[in-house]
Amino acid sequence: MSSQNVNPIVRSGNGAKAKHQGLRVIPLGGLHEIGKNTCVFEYGDELMLVDAGLAFPSDGMHGVNVVMPDTSYLRENQKRIRGMVVTHGHEDHIGGIPHHLKNFNIPIIYGPRLAMSMLQGKMEEAGVTDRTTIQTVGPRDVVHVGQHFKVEFIRNTHSMADSFTLAITTPVGVVIFTGDFKFDHTPVDGEAFDLQRLAHYGEQGVLCLFSDSTNAEIPGFTPPERAVFPNLDRHISQAEGRVIITTFASSIHRVSMILELAMKNGRKVGLLGRSMLNVIAKARELGYMRAPDDLFVPIKQIRDLPDRETLLLMTGSQGEPLAALSRISRGEHPQVQVKSTDTIIFSASPIPGNTISVVNTIDRLMMMGAKVVYGKGEGIHVSGHGCQEDHKLMLALAKPKFFVPVHGEHRMLVCHSKTAQSMGIPADHILIIDNGDVVELTPDTINKGEPVKAGIELLDASRNGIVDARVLKERQQLAEDGVITLLAVITTDGVMAAPPRVNLRGVVTAADARKLSVWAEREITWVLENRWNQLARNTGGKAPDVDWVGVQREVEVGLQRRLRRELQVDPLIICLVQPAPAGTPAYKGRADAEPDTRPAPRGGRRDGGGRQPAAVPQRQLVTAAPAPVAAASKAPVEEPEPTGRVRRRRSAAAAG
Numbered sequence: 001m002s003s004q005n006v007n008p009i010v011r012s013g014n015g016a017k018a019k020h021q022g023l024r025v026i027p028l029g030g031l032h033e034i035g036k037n038t039c040v041f042e043y044g045d046e047l048m049l050v051d052a053g054l055a056f057p058s059d060g061m062h063g064v065n066v067v068m069p070d071t072s073y074l075r076e077n078q079k080r081i082r083g084m085v086v087t088h089g090h091e092d093h094i095g096g097i098p099h100h101l102k103n104f105n106i107p108i109i110y111g112p113r114l115a116m117s118m119l120q121g122k123m124e125e126a127g128v129t130d131r132t133t134i135q136t137v138g139p140r141d142v143v144h145v146g147q148h149f150k151v152e153f154i155r156n157t158h159s160m161a162d163s164f165t166l167a168i169t170t171p172v173g174v175v176i177f178t179g180d181f182k183f184d185h186t187p188v189d190g191e192a193f194d195l196q197r198l199a200h201y202g203e204q205g206v207l208c209l210f211s212d213s214t215n216a217e218i219p220g221f222t223p224p225e226r227a228v229f230p231n232l233d234r235h236i237s238q239a240e241g242r243v244i245i246t247t248f249a250s251s252i253h254r255v256s257m258i259l260e261l262a263m264k265n266g267r268k269v270g271l272l273g274r275s276m277l278n279v280i281a282k283a284r285e286l287g288y289m290r291a292p293d294d295l296f297v298p299i300k301q302i303r304d305l306p307d308r309e310t311l312l313l314m315t316g317s318q319g320e321p322l323a324a325l326s327r328i329s330r331g332e333h334p335q336v337q338v339k340s341t342d343t344i345i346f347s348a349s350p351i352p353g354n355t356i357s358v359v360n361t362i363d364r365l366m367m368m369g370a371k372v373v374y375g376k377g378e379g380i381h382v383s384g385h386g387c388q389e390d391h392k393l394m395l396a397l398a399k400p401k402f403f404v405p406v407h408g409e410h411r412m413l414v415c416h417s418k419t420a421q422s423m424g425i426p427a428d429h430i431l432i433i434d435n436g437d438v439v440e441l442t443p444d445t446i447n448k449g450e451p452v453k454a455g456i457e458l459l460d461a462s463r464n465g466i467v468d469a470r471v472l473k474e475r476q477q478l479a480e481d482g483v484i485t486l487l488a489v490i491t492t493d494g495v496m497a498a499p500p501r502v503n504l505r506g507v508v509t510a511a512d513a514r515k516l517s518v519w520a521e522r523e524i525t526w527v528l529e530n531r532w533n534q535l536a537r538n539t540g541g542k543a544p545d546v547d548w549v550g551v552q553r554e555v556e557v558g559l560q561r562r563l564r565r566e567l568q569v570d571p572l573i574i575c576l577v578q579p580a581p582a583g584t585p586a587y588k589g590r591a592d593a594e595p596d597t598r599p600a601p602r603g604g605r606r607d608g609g610g611r612q613p614a615a616v617p618q619r620q621l622v623t624a625a626p627a628p629v630a631a632a633s634k635a636p637v638e639e640p641e642p643t644g645r646v647r648r649r650r651s652a653a654a655a656g
């Protein structure tokens with residue numbers, strides 16, 4: 001591709017205005033994190049998606065099942081989406097697709113057979129099969145997406161079978177998008193990395209390389225997948241009783257080896273966990289995994305076999321609370337209980353963030369008397385991602401002009417950029433970017449453009465409901481500080497007609513219920529005194545039109561601030577108001593009985609949309625009666641509560 005390839009479609013297309021020259025590459029997820037890889041390629045008025053993954057929630061995301069990238073940008077530009085290409089079938093690359101299809105159509109999705117078969121199942125579950133067309137591809141297949149993207153699928157090696165690196169030819173040049181990879185020269189399935197094809201593109205000239213940074217901090221090459229075989233073999237053959245192995249269901253090669261080892265050691269296999277059953281069924285059906293039918297025994301019959309002839313393969317390598325091994329470790333599994341003769345093998349390493357749940361699971365299993373094999377020293381796990389020497393080989397083969405490290409946390413991206421510099425790529429030819437950043441490429445330049453909206457969308461268990469920031473905050477408050485409900489009875493002319501009822505759930509506080517009731521009364525009184533004029537609109541003669549939600553909100557905010565200030569607790573506060581007819585006799589509060597010790601002036605404390613606190617309400621002036629001197633003089637000038645209450649009550653009484 002040469003520089004006279006000027007953007008030819010800016011004036012053509014379907015009417016959409018192209019604002020930018022050159023190629024724009026916009027990752028919406030997968031940067032400064034491991035997960036939810038989602039990338040947009042954009043040229044003129046055409047968009048192409050590369051992968052769309054999901055991530056799993058971190059601690060504190062209560063009730064969140066999966067984490068999606070914010071796709072406002074795609075929704076806004078959905079008319080320009082021409083299609084999608086998929087590198088491989090891991091959840092962090094395809095898990096987001098069914099969700100996105102609920103929001104916008106994708107005309108066509110090209111991807112490897114195994115990934116597309118897994119995607120098909122997910123789309124059926126989500127009911128979105130009519131929103132796109134799926135087209136499977138094989139090694140060296142070339143597809144065209146829109147008028148401006150030509151994509152060749154180059155076979156690579158990774159922990160998942162049927163994985164690809166992409167060579168994307170655009171009007172400004174060729175971009176190599178590595179996908180997840182390591183260089184495994186003795187792959188379990190015999191499908192070698194197509195180095196020749198990669199070198200071919202390198203020879204012709206690669207404009208930019210986007211490369212997997214997962215293991216950028218680790219020196220050396222990642223060992224081949226086969227390296228774990230003898231170590232697993234040793235542990236399985238030495239086991240006196242049952243063997244229980246956990247790994248990622250999607251690590252097709254690892255699972256293949258475990259099945260092979262079961263056969264070799266004369267053990268039948270029982271499978272536990274939905275994803276384990278699904279993935280193995282799909283992989284066997286498509287020929288990515290070879291194992292005779294009679295190797296498998298349904299879990300209900302497995303207890304009839306001698307322990308020495310049993311191997312259980314299950315999910316739970318990440319300590320996920322609902323996965324099979326985690327339930328077994330808590331003694332909660334209906335079919336499997338741990339025996340002291342069991343050998344339990346963790347053939348996976350914890351993803352950062354899961355470490356604590358994994359070690360807790362290991363502890364529980366050990367306490368039940370089982371022999372647990374885990375950790376780096378045992379040689380029972382290797383990564384599916386390349387380390388520094390793999391990265392160097394990729395850079396050497398692709399020989400890119402520009403370089404963008406992707407698929408990694410920030411320090412990994414920085415490390416990867418140093419590796420690239422050590423290979424002679426100038427620092428100003430490398431961009432370290434964040435989700436939503438725009439990489440603008442021309443044949444001679446790389447720049448960061450104006451970013452687009454990026455962030456996260458949190459989905460609940462239904463995978464439909466979005467848990468927004470407010471809901472998440474409320475759940476965190478509930479979990480950490482409990483909830484206080486407060487029922488207030490207020491007349492339509494702004495008088496408290498009954499003592500507020502305060503209820504605490506999960507709240508630990510030094511204050512007793514009576515004190516909280518008094519505080520609640522003060523807040524209600526303050527709002528009635530200072531906010532009523534704004535919250536109640538006089539409709540002329542009849543009862544005023546009251547913004548009850550506004551009243552509730554004001555009381556909640558006020559009480560919350562007081563609790564934070566005085567008790568250093570931050571429970572969720574729910575105020576419910578029961579309106580009473582005008583003229584209902586006022587309740588004589590307890591708040592008067594206690595001197596108010598509040599130190600700070602109240603003026604301007606509310607965040608009610610920039611409204612200023614009212615001066616003394618007019619009604620008060622009209623009906624003002626002498627307040628009890630003691631209460632009035634004790635309160636600071638800005639604290640109108642005690643006097644206000646008395647005046648208001650009298651005014652209400654007078655009105656009635």
Ligand SMILES: [Zn+2]
Nearest residue numbers: 090158160180
């Ligand atoms: Zn992967």
Ligand SMILES: [Zn+2]
Nearest residue numbers: 090092093180
């Ligand atoms: Zn990945």
